[in-house]
Amino acid sequence: MKLELRQVTKKFGDFLANDAIDLVVEPGQIHALLGENGAGKSTLMNVLYGLYGADGGEILLDGTPVRFSGPGDAMAAGIGMVHQHFMLVPVFTVAENVVLGHEPTGPFGMIKVDEARKIVKEISDKFGFDVDPDALVGDLPVGVQQRVEIIKALSRSAEILILDEPTAVLTPQETDELMDIMRQLKLSGTSIVFITHKLREVQEVADTIIVIRHGKVVGNALPTASQSELASLMVGRNVDLGVKDRADIDGEVVLEVVNLDLADEEGRILLENLCFTVSSGEILAIAGVQGNGQTELAEVLIGLRKPTAGSIVLHRHDEEGNRRSDDLAGKSVKKFLAAGIGFVPEDRGKDGIVHSFSIAENLVLDQISSPPFSSAGALNIRAIASNASDRVEEFDVRAGSSNAAVGTLSGGNQQKVVVARELSRDLSVLVASQPTRGVDIGSIEFIHSRIIQQRNKGTAVVIVSTELNEVTSLADRIAVMYDGHFVGIVPPDTERHVLGLMMAGVGYEDALAQAGHSPNPSEKAQGGDDV
Amino acid sequence: MSDLNEVQPVQPVSRWSDAFKKMATSQVLTSILAIVVALVLGAILIAAADGDVQRSWGYLFSRPGDFFSALGGSVGSAYSALFQGAVFNISSSYTVGQFFAPLTKTIAYSVPLIFAGLALGMGFRAGLFNIGAQGQIILGATLCGYLGFTLNLPAGIHLVICLLGAFIGGALWGFIPGILKAKTGANEVIVTIMLNSIAIFLLGWLLTLQAFRSPGSNMPVSPRMAPTAQFPHFFGTTIDLGFVLAILAAILVWWIMERSTLGFRIRAVGENPDAARTAGMNVSMSYVWVMIIAGGLAGLAATSQLLSSPAQQLNIDIASTFGFDAITVALLGRSKPLGTVLAGLLFGGLRAGGYLMQSSTGTPIDIILVLQSVIVLLIAAPPLVRAIFRLPDPERERKAEARAHARAAKKEVAAS
Numbered sequence: 001m002k003l004e005l006r007q008v009t010k011k012f013g014d015f016l017a018n019d020a021i022d023l024v025v026e027p028g029q030i031h032a033l034l035g036e037n038g039a040g041k042s043t044l045m046n047v048l049y050g051l052y053g054a055d056g057g058e059i060l061l062d063g064t065p066v067r068f069s070g071p072g073d074a075m076a077a078g079i080g081m082v083h084q085h086f087m088l089v090p091v092f093t094v095a096e097n098v099v100l101g102h103e104p105t106g107p108f109g110m111i112k113v114d115e116a117r118k119i120v121k122e123i124s125d126k127f128g129f130d131v132d133p134d135a136l137v138g139d140l141p142v143g144v145q146q147r148v149e150i151i152k153a154l155s156r157s158a159e160i161l162i163l164d165e166p167t168a169v170l171t172p173q174e175t176d177e178l179m180d181i182m183r184q185l186k187l188s189g190t191s192i193v194f195i196t197h198k199l200r201e202v203q204e205v206a207d208t209i210i211v212i213r214h215g216k217v218v219g220n221a222l223p224t225a226s227q228s229e230l231a232s233l234m235v236g237r238n239v240d241l242g243v244k245d246r247a248d249i250d251g252e253v254v255l256e257v258v259n260l261d262l263a264d265e266e267g268r269i270l271l272e273n274l275c276f277t278v279s280s281g282e283i284l285a286i287a288g289v290q291g292n293g294q295t296e297l298a299e300v301l302i303g304l305r306k307p308t309a310g311s312i313v314l315h316r317h318d319e320e321g322n323r324r325s326d327d328l329a330g331k332s333v334k335k336f337l338a339a340g341i342g343f344v345p346e347d348r349g350k351d352g353i354v355h356s357f358s359i360a361e362n363l364v365l366d367q368i369s370s371p372p373f374s375s376a377g378a379l380n381i382r383a384i385a386s387n388a389s390d391r392v393e394e395f396d397v398r399a400g401s402s403n404a405a406v407g408t409l410s411g412g413n414q415q416k417v418v419v420a421r422e423l424s425r426d427l428s429v430l431v432a433s434q435p436t437r438g439v440d441i442g443s444i445e446f447i448h449s450r451i452i453q454q455r456n457k458g459t460a461v462v463i464v465s466t467e468l469n470e471v472t473s474l475a476d477r478i479a480v481m482y483d484g485h486f487v488g489i490v491p492p493d494t495e496r497h498v499l500g501l502m503m504a505g506v507g508y509e510d511a512l513a514q515a516g517h518s519p520n521p522s523e524k525a526q527g528g529d530d531v
Numbered sequence: 532m533s534d535l536n537e538v539q540p541v542q543p544v545s546r547w548s549d550a551f552k553k554m555a556t557s558q559v560l561t562s563i564l565a566i567v568v569a570l571v572l573g574a575i576l577i578a579a580a581d582g583d584v585q586r587s588w589g590y591l592f593s594r595p596g597d598f599f600s601a602l603g604g605s606v607g608s609a610y611s612a613l614f615q616g617a618v619f620n621i622s623s624s625y626t627v628g629q630f631f632a633p634l635t636k637t638i639a640y641s642v643p644l645i646f647a648g649l650a651l652g653m654g655f656r657a658g659l660f661n662i663g664a665q666g667q668i669i670l671g672a673t674l675c676g677y678l679g680f681t682l683n684l685p686a687g688i689h690l691v692i693c694l695l696g697a698f699i700g701g702a703l704w705g706f707i708p709g710i711l712k713a714k715t716g717a718n719e720v721i722v723t724i725m726l727n728s729i730a731i732f733l734l735g736w737l738l739t740l741q742a743f744r745s746p747g748s749n750m751p752v753s754p755r756m757a758p759t760a761q762f763p764h765f766f767g768t769t770i771d772l773g774f775v776l777a778i779l780a781a782i783l784v785w786w787i788m789e790r791s792t793l794g795f796r797i798r799a800v801g802e803n804p805d806a807a808r809t810a811g812m813n814v815s816m817s818y819v820w821v822m823i824i825a826g827g828l829a830g831l832a833a834t835s836q837l838l839s840s841p842a843q844q845l846n847i848d849i850a851s852t853f854g855f856d857a858i859t860v861a862l863l864g865r866s867k868p869l870g871t872v873l874a875g876l877l878f879g880g881l882r883a884g885g886y887l888m889q890s891s892t893g894t895p896i897d898i899i900l901v902l903q904s905v906i907v908l909l910i911a912a913p914p915l916v917r918a919i920f921r922l923p924d925p926e927r928e929r930k931a932e933a934r935a936h937a938r939a940a941k942k943e944v945a946a947s
Contacts, residue, residue: 304809334811343809351809354802365799366810374792381790 001062001078001159002027003048003191008057010040010047013410017043019215020057025160030182030192032206032223034199034234040215041195042084045162049081050074080153081162086145090138095120097137098152123151127184143174150181154190161185162193167201179205197234197289199227199504228515231500251280252323253315254460255301255429260310260329262296262484270296272485274310278429278460283451285463285475285492289503293484294464295346298433301462302343303328303336314339316428337366342422346433346464348411352418355407359399360388362406363421387424395420396446412443419447423454430454433464448474468496562863562870564916565909566877569902574606576901577894581605609894616887617880633883635770639835641879643668645777646832647857648875649784650701650825652866654719656788657821658801663708663723664829665854666730667701671830673734674700676837676845677743679756689759690838694776697834698827704730705826706819713815719822727854735847745844753845761840773835777875780828781868787824788868797821829854859907878903 003025010018017040025031033041046052048059050068058065061077068074071081088097095116104115120133129147137145146166153161163182167175182192182205196202202209202223209221211233219233255278262271271293278284286294299305301312311327316339318324328336337343345351353362364373364384372383388402395416399409406414415436422430432451436444451474455461465471471478472492480487480502488508490499501511578584583601591598617637619630647664654661675697682689704726711717737743738751745754762771788794799807800817808814832853837843860878864870885899909916916922 302809332811332813333808334813337811345809350803351805354799354806356802357799361795365806368795369792374795377792379790379792379795 001191003079003160004060004063005044005048006058006060008044008047008059009055010043010052011055015411016215018047018054021212021215021217023210023217025191025193026208027159027191028186028189029207030186030194030205032202032209033193033195033212034202034209034230035197035212039212039234041212042164043215044212045081045164045193045195048074049079049162075153075156075158078157078159079162080150080156080158080160082146082149082153082164082166084165086149088137088145088148091136093134093136094131094140094148094151095133097148098133098155100152102156119155120151123154127181127188129181141174143177146174146178147181150185154185158190160191160193162195164195165197166194167196167198175201199230202230203227226514227501227504227506228497231504232497234500251282251458251460253277254280255462256311256313256315256325257301258311258313260297260300260312261308262293262300262305263308270484271300271307274486276479276486276489278462280428280458280460281455282476283455283461283463283474284489285465285471285478286481287465287468287471287478287499287503288481290466292481292503294466294481295433296484297481298343298346298431298462298464301336301429301431302341303331303333306330314341314428316340340426340428342425342427342430342459344415344418344422344430344432344435346437348415348418353406353414356405358388359392359397359402359404359406359409359417360384362417363388363391363402363424365421367421367425391417391420391424395450412439415439415447416443419450423450427454427459430459430461431464432461434466435463436465436467436470444470468499471499472496558913559865559870560922561910561913561916562865562874564920565863565906568909568916568919569905570610572905573898573902574610576898577609578602578605580894605892605894609888609892609898612888612891612894613881613884615884617884633887636883637876637880638770638774639839639879640882641875642773642777642835643832643851643853644857644860644878645872645875646780646835647829647853648860648864648871649780649868650705650828650832651857651861652864652868652871653784653788653797653825653828654821655861655866656801657797657817658804659712659818659821659825660720661705661708661723661822661825662720662858663704663726663826663854664832664857665850665852666723666727667704667826667829668832668850668854669727669730669734670704671697671701671827672833672837672845672849673737675830675833676753676756676849679760679837680754680845682760683757684759686759689757690761693756693760693838694831694834697830697837699830701830701833702823702827705822705824705829709819709822709826712822713819719818731847734845734849738845738847743845751847755842755844756837758840758842760838761842762834762838764840771835771839773839776831776834778872780831781872784828785868793820829857832857856903859903862910863906 005021005023007020007022008018009016009020019040021040021044023031023044033044035041043052047054048068050070050073053069059068060066066073066077068077074081089100092100095113096111098120099111099116104112106112117133120131123129124131124133129151131144131147131151137148140148150161166178179201182194185192186207194202194206203225204223206223209223209225209230210217211219211221211230213234221230221233257274257276260271260274261269263269274297276284286297288294296305300307307329310329312329313325313327315323315325326339328339328341349355354365357365361384364387367373368379371380373380373387385402391397392399392402397409397413397416397420399413406417409417419432419435422432430451435447435451439447448470451461451463463470463474472494475492477489478492478494478499479489480499482503482505487502487505490502490508495515498508498511498515501514502508506514581601584598584605587594587597587601616633618634620633647668650667651661651664675693678696679689679693682692684692707726708717708719708722711722712719735751738753743753745752762773764771786794788798796807796812796817797820799810799812800814804814807817833849836849836851837845856878860874861871863877864872864874881899881902885896888894888898889896
């Protein structure tokens with residue numbers, strides 16, 4: 001079955017997630033859809049799968065235009081999708097999960113379990129999946145659960161299989177096994193659309209590579225293309241918001257992170273032995289592909305997560321001008337905020353704002369207990385209102401009134417509210433995670449200039465960003481993160497595709513070599529253990 | 532989009548609390564329309580149960596006039612009795628006092644509903660579905676009652692001590708689910724349901740003890756409250772200090788929620804616990820404080836039962852069903868103090884009027900329960916109300932408005 005997407009366009013409000021995308025999926029081939037996070041890959045696939053309605057363009061199956069109003073239609077047409085987050089019922093067996101929604105039923109609505117078991121067994125044997133139909137899904141490792149999802153799709157005779165970031169949750173071994181499965185499926189005539197941002201995997205299995213950036217197809221490549229070619233296609237070279245005038249970094253060290261480790265409740269290591277310093281008047285940008293520990297690092301730096309080991313030392317001058325150092329590791333968020341650390345969270349809708357609260361209330365969310373906004377437990381409405389009108393003007397927040405609920409503002413204006421709140425007090429450190437995600441160009445420039453301004457006032461700034469443009473235009477130094485550790489800390493003029501390779505886990509020197517440079521000793525990367 | 536899905540909520544919000552939060556913050560219009568629909572449905576039931584209507588139904592087509600007059604008569608007399616029992620009595624009034632006697636009765640019934648409704652509304656706004664008002668009232672009554680019949684104090688002081696006792700008893704019963712949720716994440720719905728049962732059996736057991744039993748009586752009833760622990764009355768009516776306290780409590784709750792840092796934190800935690808935590812607020816402690824204050828308020832609901840005159844006795848039915856009716860009151864009042872007072876008065880009125888309706892027209896008082904239930908049901912399903920009255924979806928309208936706003940702002944930028 002041949003699938004064609006023509007000029008598919010999808011908008012979220014004013015944001016163009018997919019801009020007139022053309023895509024052809026040939027039968028029996030593996031197509032890799034490569035792009036950075038937020039490039040629009042998953043959106044495109046959700047449109048194809050009928051989860052989102054397209055705002056323009058058409059979808060053709062074997063030359064006939066089709067319209068899917070839901071996943072049911074797509075499945076019926078022979079398109080199956082394995083989501084990044086599995087849609088399985090953990091207390092059901094593999095067989096029950098596979099037939100869920102189209103159960104073979106006997107008299108009195110009884111499920112024919114034997115038949116379900118047979119379906120699983122057939123598919124499993126055919127492709128060597130090695131899945132026990134009677135195992136409870138909740139007991140299975142993630143890699144096997146994924147195979148259950150694939151069986152589910154195949155059992156509905158899917159001829160086109162969409163795998164959304166399938167390796168994001170897998171161990172390296174499980175990833176290799178998945179690659180084998182993909183090759184087998186291809187041999188049996190199934191087409192696969194494989195969404196990823198990992199270059200190695202693409203080169204290994206893909207027949208054709210489609211690179212998407214900012215919602216547009218920016219190029220097609222063959223798997224023989226080098227990693228650096230792919231990286232530069234994926235990351236792009238255009239649009240430099242170019243905030244130059246770098247500060248001279250001779251400020252004192254303000255933030256010193258030593259041997260920081262973080263593990264989650266199950267003991268999985270999220271951050272491993274991070275060591276870095278940030279000085280007054282310096283921006284350290286943390287670059288990396290989403291999900292390599294940056295989110296967690298930012299949360300550790302504001303106290304939302306307690307590190308399992310290591311220290312977060314803040315050096316400050318007290319009123320008498322004496323330099324004092326406090327280890328904040330393990331302290332509450334309140335203590336971090338009180339110590340003069342500002343925080344712009346990655347997901348503003350979830351962590352940054354209260355939608356139903358007014359702009360004025362959101363502007364004092366983390367300072368409500370301190371004067372002048374309250375005294376003796378009573379709010380000072382006047383101070384809150386005057387603060388609001390000052391900040392709204394200073395940060396150019398476009399809203400009818402500062403009493404309007406923040407939820408009614410556009411993304412850019414919501415973000416300005418968050419930034420205005422954090423920058424409106426004396427900060428020794430600013431931690432900004434994805435400060436311009438989902439924000440229009442005008443607001444991006446504005447927010448960047450305010451961050452630079454804050455740095456020039458002597459604040460030590462940590463920016464976490466998956467946008468390379470943002471990283472290179474703001475950073476005084478760039479730390480590249482991969483799998484919970486720093487691959488290296490490099491100068492801001494490091495070439496983009498070198499950074500791209502480092503983001504895929506390639507060490508600085510190897511990345512330079514692959515990019516066709518010999519390592520220059522004068523700009524040698526500072527290792528992760530540099531303090 | 533996949534990267535957005537990756538963000539896991541720190542604390543899973545249960546589907547229950549989500550649904551209840553929606554109910555507790557529904558539109559004013561929805562509440563009013565829900566009452567209207569409930570009255571219409573009530574009218575149908577009243578008519579269906581009426582003998583004249585049933586008889587005239589048999590010859591509807593030969594003499595439709597009979598049917599419709601029977602219909603109008605049954606519904607009209609039932610609702611007019613309901614109204615006269617709840618607000619004022621036109622027929623048998625010779626003095627102003629008699630004229631407003633039904634209203635004072637309504638107010639008396641509404642006081643515990645207002646107290647407990649305020650308590651529950653506060654919890655709803657913090658994102659807590661506290662349905663333990665019943666237990667909190669019982670504990671408040673227990674402590675208040677004990678202090679009322681054992682102590683021997685001067686009039687004013689005794690009353691204040693009893694009020695404090697009621698608050699502390701309820702607050703204690705609220706503190707337990709609060710601290711369990713804060714420290715262990717225990718679901719407050721389940722804990723408060725269980726505590727309701729524990730409270731009723733605890734009181735039942737206490738009433739078997741000599742210390743709580745009326746001397747010389749075998750009934751599980753306490754001695755009468757001391758006259759020093761009674762609310763003063765106003766103008767010879769049945770309106771007493773309890774109603775004034777309830778109104779003061781409503782004003783205080785308004786002040787706490789809208790004008791204090793504690794209320795700010797409670798609202799932030801209720802609307803978005805993640806953002807509250809990121810802003811340095813202690814989410815768990817907010818839950819504990821809400822439950823303490825709400826429990827105390829619910830405990831005060833017991834005072835209107837115990838501290839009214841003539842001297843009351845603590846008994847097993849002291850809380851009636853106020854704790855459960857208060858859930859409806861808080862939902863109908865949209866968890867806001869003013870709304871809760873109005874909803875409390877409405878439900879107090881239904882209770883007061885229901886008795887007259889039953890005695891004068893024979894319409895069963897259970898109709899009142901049906902009205903209340905239908906109101907809750909409709910508040911729980913705003914789309915249903917919108918469908919009945921063909922109203923637009925406010926959420927969709929709000930989004931459209933926001934989009935239009937964004938477009939206008941963009942044009943402005945482009946023009947400048």
